Amino acid sequence: MERETRTVELTVETSETVTLNRHRKMTVALCTTCGSRMLAPEDAANLVHLSRRQIYRAIETGDAHFVEQPDVGLFVCIGSLKGVSK
Numbered sequence: 001m002e003r004e005t006r007t008v009e010l011t012v013e014t015s016e017t018v019t020l021n022r023h024r025k026m027t028v029a030l031c032t033t034c035g036s037r038m039l040a041p042e043d044a045a046n047l048v049h050l051s052r053r054q055i056y057r058a059i060e061t062g063d064a065h066f067v068e069q070p071d072v073g074l075f076v077c078i079g080s081l082k083g084v085s086k
Ligand SMILES: [Zn+2]
Pocket: 031, 032, 033, 034, 035, 036, 065, 077, 078, 079, 080
């Protein structure tokens, strides 16, 4: 009797859930430019200790990688923000 071989396809999600603290979970995406995590500007601001104003400025000047989608809003790349001066 032959064994049946099955192919199982796995779908890899490009987003994951991280826990910043015990009370708050959030969904993050991955930057298509550098592969770093992307967060909403206010969450990114907390993580990299920049003000939201500094983050928006970095987006406008092109220093920060970002993605904007109508359904989820703006996400900014943490990796690119590490090079932004405070
Ligand atoms: Zn990036």
